[in-house]
Amino acid sequence: MIVGGQLVDEPSATSPGTFVSVDNGVPLSATNPAGSGDWTGWSxxxxxxDGLPALFARNAATGALY
Incomplete structure (x- = not known):
């Protein structure tokens, strides 16, 4: 998730679709994939x-997809 412009990995709870809390999240990055600032405005x-997880980041302002 994106919290305060920072990308955070939040652990899930035992029930599907639920999460513990943002306080237990692990900060991953404060820089977006374009290297032009933080994660504000990204999704x-x-x-x-092929059965493997993939993450995508999209800049809402430009539509750029990473």
Whole structure:
């Protein structure tokens, strides 16, 4: 998730679709994929490609996809 412009990995709870809390999150990065600032204005989504997880980041202002 993106919290305060920073990308954070938040652990899930035992129930599907629920999370513990942002306080237990692990900061991953304060710099977006373009290297032009923080994660404000970006969205993250995921998919499975050949059964393996893939993450995608999209810049809402430009539409750039990483």
């Amino acid at each position: 993250i989504t995921r998919s499975l490609i």
